[in-house]
Amino acid sequence: MNIKVRYFASMRDRMGRAEDTVSVDGDTITVTDLWKKASGGQDLPASTLIAVNMEYTDSAHAVKNGDEVAFFPPVTGG
Amino acid sequence: MNIKVRYFASMRDRMGRAEDTVSVDGDTITVTDLWKKASGGQDLPASTLIAVNMEYTDSAHAVKNGDEVAFFPPVTGG
């Protein structure tokens, strides 16, 4: 399955790109493992926020085919 | 001395005029007596508000030469 991954703000600068499409074997993958694949084995930086399908969630969340996953720093408000 | 007396809202309708200039013998007169003179001997209607020189006051206030006295119903706000 293919998962769309998006990065915002300083996370986009850090990754050097705004989004990835990550190919995953199997029906599901945790956010933690998805991040490892997308980042080339790095640990998820402390205080990173996660959204799956535009709702906040945590790193244990099981991502499924067609989900959109986003990583970003704490929001600063408008 | 001459005292300028002003009426607002339903008090103006009741008096049939917006203002009077009342001639008073002596240096001072209470608001109550001033009203009696201006109204031809009537009692001050209940719940009438009084301002002297644009500050709220009561009917015992001693009015002096050059003062402006106003009679009006309770305010309704804007």
Place this chain on the structure above:
Amino acid sequence: MAAQTHIKVIVQEEALDPCQATEDYQTSDVATGKYGGVVTFVGTMRDFNDGHQVSEMYLDYYPGMTERHIEKVCEEAAEKWEVMNILVVHRHGAIRPSDPIVLVAVWSAHRANAFDACRFVINYLKERAPFWKRETTPQGQRWVEHNTKDPAAEAAANNTVGIRRTA
């Protein structure tokens, strides 16, 4: 704080364009780049009151006294909350449904102060400011009555404003 707050109060018979009034005042009187926000309240005439249709309202006021008392309340707000500018524009005379009646605009570095000060001023204007309403309904014209058992107490309250006076 009062010394640092700029206050402008206008009572006018002409139609009120709240946007234009706010923008004109902001351009001429408000320090650019220093305030974080502006809170405005615009009050508009409704076409009903106490369950009956109102086709026109006439607002009487006491020229000089009305402005002076509104200014005093703005000064009181500026003592309570740190705000930069307060603008009040209020109509008098004949007003029709959906006409804007009143604008209160408060500029401040911090939004909480602007909200509190704006609310304080509009509460005074709606409850205690020297205005008198006459409504035109299908039954004719009538002065809106606000019965007072104790005019001395009301007069004292009106002088001190004191909606949230702490003393």
Place this chain on the structure above:
Amino acid sequence: MAAQTHIKVIVQEEALDPCQATEDYQTSDVATGKYGGVVTFVGTMRDFNDGHQVSEMYLDYYPGMTERHIEKVCEEAAEKWEVMNILVVHRHGAIRPSDPIVLVAVWSAHRANAFDACRFVINYLKERAPFWKRETTPQGQRWVEHNTKDPAAEAAANNTVGIRRTA
């Protein structure tokens, strides 16, 4: 209440004219003669932050998620307070000092509800809405940091909004 409240949320890169936006929306979407007042908050970029000069700000956002979460907060406000209409317009992208960043406008029959709802929505927007600020100062560009010890707790808080949630 929510079913009776009309809510519109716009996040745009174009310059924001708060007056024009409020008037256009009011003309097209707000029932004439039925509301007693409208409370608006307009937030403007200041030229300083944390003691240093800011010449430009860039606001990043998450298209789709940002609007959805703002709408949820407006719905929450409409459940708490009886209001007729809520309009939110928020900038993203490059913003310069004294540019309007955000407009929140709330129409209501009773002004207390409009004040409360407006304040609730702007507090959310300023504190928890999915925006990220990058400032340009004499020292260069920097993302504004908001350090979080516990991202899971923060995520949960952001989902529920709950600034004044009673449960």
